[in-house]
Amino acid sequence: MFFKHFKKVCLIVMAVFTISTPLAVTANNHKTNIKTQKVSKNLSKQDKNSQQLDQQTDNLIKNNLPLNLQAKSALAVDAKTGQILYAKNADQALPTASMSKLLSIYVTLQAIQAHKINWDTKVKITPALHALSVNPEYANVELKAGHEYTIKQLYQAAIYSENAGAMAMGYGVAGSTQKFALKMRQAVKDLGINDAQIYTACGLTNGEVGSLGFKDVDDNAENKLSATDMAIISMNILKTYPHILKDTAANTTKFENNTMLNWNWMIKGRSEALPDIKVDGLKTGTSDTAGACFTGTAVKNNHRVITVVMGVHHSGQYDPSRFVETQKLLKYVYAKYHHVNLAPNQSVSEMTEGRNDGNIYVPNGKNEHLSLSFADKQDIWLDNNQQFNLQKIQPLSNLKYKGGIDAPIDKGEVVANAQVKGTKYITDSNVKLSASKDDDKANIFVRMWRSIMSLF
Incomplete structure (x- = not known):
């Protein structure tokens, strides 16, 4: 008999708890909402303006819409x-x-x-x-x-x-x-x-x-x-x-x-x-x-x-x-943009994740293909959906030789310029590329053999 009465009491307590819990949660949520509203009211005009601008900007970028400024x-x-x-x-x-x-x-x-x-x-x-x-x-x-x-x-x-x-x-x-x-x-x-x-x-x-x-x-x-x-x-x-x-x-x-x-x-x-x-x-x-x-x-x-x-x-x-x-x-x-940081001596191939082979042709070098690195520190802004890639890799004019560069080349020597694909500048701006290792001139017999093979 005692057990039956105890069970009824437990059920009643559980029922009350089940009913009261959502009310308590609702009350707490209401307090939270009031608190949030107070925080919102306490935001400065500048903070509110900044948040609105963030929302407008996110909408433009998310929907790939242009920024139309009211300026000439x-x-x-x-x-x-x-x-x-x-x-x-x-x-x-x-x-x-x-x-x-x-x-x-x-x-x-x-x-x-x-x-x-x-x-x-x-x-x-x-x-x-x-x-x-x-x-x-x-x-x-x-x-x-x-x-x-x-x-x-x-x-x-x-x-x-x-x-x-x-x-x-x-x-x-x-x-x-x-x-x-x-x-x-x-x-x-x-x-x-x-x-x-x-x-x-x-x-x-x-x-x-x-x-x-x-x-x-x-x-x-x-x-x-x-x-x-x-x-x-x-x-x-x-x-x-x-x-x-x-x-x-x-x-x-x-x-x-x-x-x-x-x-x-x-x-x-x-x-x-x-x-x-x-x-x-x-x-x-x-x-x-x-x-x-x-x-x-x-x-x-x-x-x-x-x-x-x-x-x-x-x-x-x-x-x-x-x-x-x-x-x-x-x-x-x-x-809209994120930054890519180029570091001196960083491999071009590594930085571009293989999108550029990172080599330059050296017709008369011991190694016909010389790997390149970045010569200087430089920050590049890229669109958030854009990958880093180089284009128009050109040998320096004083080093040009038969479609490549002239050996010998010392490690760290600036040998070429390139442009970052998808970027524009108000003045000419090239990425300087340097040799990642030495490359001496090949001996005369190797050079002669290459000349003969180039005929076929």
């Missing part, structure tokens, strides 16, 4: 090699507005490096420079007529897009604003850019700077460069003067008693910063003809890119549209 031209390249990761009308010359100041800064840094001037060089402000500095139509900090400012002060003003500051900097470097514009033209030619139009150090039109412009040039003439040109200039600045990142990543700087605010809203602490991609330069530009423009640089997982967007429609100076387009571009590039 755009470009993304590797900051060291110039490998093109995205391009839209990238070679079309367009008004650059204040992005021109990047070139002005580059020329100034060259002059400092050549010891023609230094950071403490004083520049006396002319009446024309003063008049430009107090023109309320343009971004400016007042430069007092007859007062002297250092190149360092004017350089900082140029970075923060002060137009008269950039013009005064050029005046101090070259002796006149017109001569400085000529130096800017020469600088881009030295970089291989032959179609640039340069008139002012600041990006205003020739007429807008008044007597500081060229006398026999139309008032509407303005600086024009392509997105590719802007990327080339930026690559050379970052390579030669990397300290510029410290200057362009600062939110504010002082000019006498004035605090100047950086127009780059993607740097840390600003409204359009991305939480997972560090943007730390370079320069914005805005005008009626140029639209909203931005040449930027960013790094993620130690891989730096340069981005350019030009001709973005905007409704006013506080419209973030150029940064929105840059956000899309950065997210797309970092999601």
